[in-house]
Each structure stands twice: as structure tokens, then as C-alpha cells.
Amino acid sequence: MTYEDCENHIEAMSTSSVIVMERRPQDCWVNGYNPHLLRAWDANMDIQFILNPYSCIMYMLSYISKAEHEMSDYLKRVIKDSSHDNLSDHECMKQVMNACSKNREVSAQEAVARTCSLKLKSSSRAVIFIPTDDNAVKMSLPMKYLQSMDDDVENVWMTGLPEKYKARPNRPEFQNMCMAEFASEYRIVYGQQSKGKNVLPLQNNMGYIQKRTRGKPAVIRFGRFSQQKNPEKFYGTLLKLYLPYRTDEQLNSPKFPTYGSFYAFASVKLPGTDEVQHVCNIVNENRTAAFNISGKTLHCLLKLPGSLKPPYQGLGNSLDEIRADLSNAHIFIIDEISMVSKQLFAYVNWRLQQIKGNQKPFGGLSLLTVGDYNQLPPLGRAKPLCVYEERALDFWKDHCQVITLTQITRQRDDLAYAELLNRLRVKQKH
Incomplete structure (x- = not known):
């Protein structure tokens, strides 16, 4: 293998910047180590270079939340005890199922947090997941509703965010609103909350929504697909998130049956406008405006x-x-x-x-x-x-036009201290 071939293979396997140590072929299974630290440590060592803050955070969180192996030992004991009790295969499997459903393996950090009633996480914003897959997982209606339905009823699923978005109120501010903005700006309310202030009913008795007033708009999460490996899911996600629509049929047409072709070549006229716009322009504008701030230093x-x-x-x-x-x-x-x-x-x-x-x-x-x-x-x-x-x-x-900011926000609770810092900045003795 040439050096260029090696570079190409490493590039194909890496999705971000990495450091690859130069090794002899016979050392390919040797972990990264430091010879001086190894003499002092006298134990196993696996040193990896971390080149960005995200990788550092992911490593630490994965390490402290790493589960132990007690769950496997527990299930082995359950199976062993059931065999001694001469239970049938059905009863044995039932005990194993109960053991799996009622017990969970946790890390030491999570165990301490739950024992001491500490928060496992805290966020300044709400986070909401938007399902965009055509075959997304759905929850069925409660059993009491299913038992009262006729046998020929096919719609036995609970409504999710996509269904509620399509049933959004028929008001001007909702006409050209994409699902990403709808999920970020509004929340679904239930029970007594539906009688609160500024609550709007959805169409087709789908429930009620209310504009988020506490804090900032919610952070949206969604499934991410590769444009090369899953182009239909990739473009389908873009269309469902950033193209305003009321029915699924508005996301494709007989002339453009695939999501990719509809995104690239189709044109639509949004409600309340007389201008025909390219679908890709609408998607990119909504995506860039508020939800896809991908910057680089x-x-x-x-x-x-x-x-x-x-x-x-x-x-x-x-x-x-x-x-x-x-x-x-x-x-x-x-x-x-x-x-x-x-x-x-x-x-x-x-x-x-x-x-x-x-x-x-x-x-x-x-x-x-x-x-x-x-x-x-x-x-x-x-x-x-x-x-x-x-x-x-x-x-x-x-x-360039220079705009000087004069309002102090960082030390606004201690103006005397802030003014002292400003005097030090500009070196004015008085």
C-alpha cells in the first residue's frame, strides 16, 4: 500500500479531523501510549487525541455513564433459579421478561444522582423531537378505546406532532409556517391547560396548542440521514421540516414522485401569494433563517x-x-x-x-x-x-461602520466594579 492509498482509506473512514499514529504493520493492535508515562503508571494505557470540544464532552459523558455488568449476572441467576423450580419454558421466559422489564443497569454516577434526588440534566431550553421518517414508530390508542372500536377501523394510532402540524389552525400566521417553526414556537397542551390564556384549537379535534412564552423557542431534534446513502430519507426530512404543507400529497407529485426530484425541480405557490417559488429555495430559506446555523471559525x-x-x-x-x-x-x-x-x-x-x-x-x-x-x-x-x-x-x-456598545450587561449588578474595570481598560487615572 502506498502512502497516498493509506491517506485515502483513512479519509474514507473518518468523518472529522483525526490524528493517526505512524505504525509498523505488526504494531496495528497496540494502543496509543507514552513510554515515559508507561514506566511511571505501570498499567494499561490507551491515549487518544481529542481535537474538538464535542469529542471531549462525548468521551467524558460516555465514560461516566458507562454501565456495569451486573445485569447479565442477574439474568443468569434468574434463569438458574427457574430451572431449579422445574418451571415450564413459558413460565421461565415470563420470569426472565419480568426481570428485564423491572430492572435496569445503571452507572455509579446515575445511582448516586437518583439516590440523592439530584438532577440528571438541566437545560435552559426545551428540546422536542420531530419524527420525519415515513415509517416512524407510533403508539397505539389505549386498550379501552380499542375495545370500543369496530373491527374494520384501521386508524388505531395516537396522533403525533406531524398530524397536529397538518391540523394547525386556519389562520394567516400558520398558513406558510413550516413544521420546524411550529414545533419550536408552539407546544401541545392537555387537560386544564387547554383552558388557559392564548390557547388555540387545532382542526379536526386534534387538541390544543399554545405559543411558548417562557424562555426561548424550543430546540428541535430530528433523525439525520446521509445524503449519499439514504437520499430519499435525507430530502424527505428537509421537505417535512422546512416546506409548509397540509397533506402528505403536497410533498410530491406524479411528475416528481421522489422527495429528491420534488426538492430539486418542483415549484409551488404558497397560500396567500401569487408567486411561484422553487421548492429548494423555500426549504433553504426556512432552514437557513432560524434552524440551521452552521458556522465555521x-x-x-x-x-x-x-x-x-x-x-x-x-x-x-x-x-x-x-x-x-x-x-x-x-x-x-x-x-x-x-x-x-x-x-x-x-x-x-x-x-x-x-x-x-x-x-x-x-x-x-x-x-x-x-x-x-x-x-x-x-x-x-x-x-x-x-x-x-x-x-x-x-x-x-x-x-465598515463602527458601532460602540455603551450598556453594561456582564457586571450590571455591580456598576461600581464595572466602572473600575472600564477605567483600567482605557488607562484614565482620574
């Missing part, structure tokens, strides 16, 4: 090296990859602007023009920068943006 997007020297060739991802990332972008955000130099800022302008394929300032994107000039300066001896030069091309001075 300046370093990750442009892959800048330690020092920038013209010509800027061979830097960053391929143009096709970056264009795909910025295809629906309207705003380019740079945080900690005080650390960005004039040279880097000019490079950002040139790079965005190259990506967008035009000579407009920053490729036609709106630029939003956030920062404090009294914080860290640009690295090295680079000149900061706020220093003007009369005879130099200055993208900051010519294309």
Missing part, C-alpha cells in the same frame, strides 16, 4: 497558516468545498476583531471575492465583526485594524 474556513505572505496560493480547502459552505450565507462573522490584523483582513476580502466569484467587497457578503480594541492585539508585529494610514488601502475604514 475564520481559521477553519480559510485554513490560514501562521504567517501570510503573498501570493496566497494553495491555502484553505478547495474552492468547491468552501463555496458549498457559503452557498446560502448572507453574513460573514469575525469574532475578536481586535486580534485581526490589516493584512489578515485584506486577505479575508480577497478570499471571499475568490470564493464568491466577484469583485464586490467581501464577495458581496455582509460583514459583522465583534470585539474590543482594548483586548489582545494582533499576533506578532502586525498593525491593528483601528490604526488608519492615509496612503494605504484600508478595507476597514472604507467598508
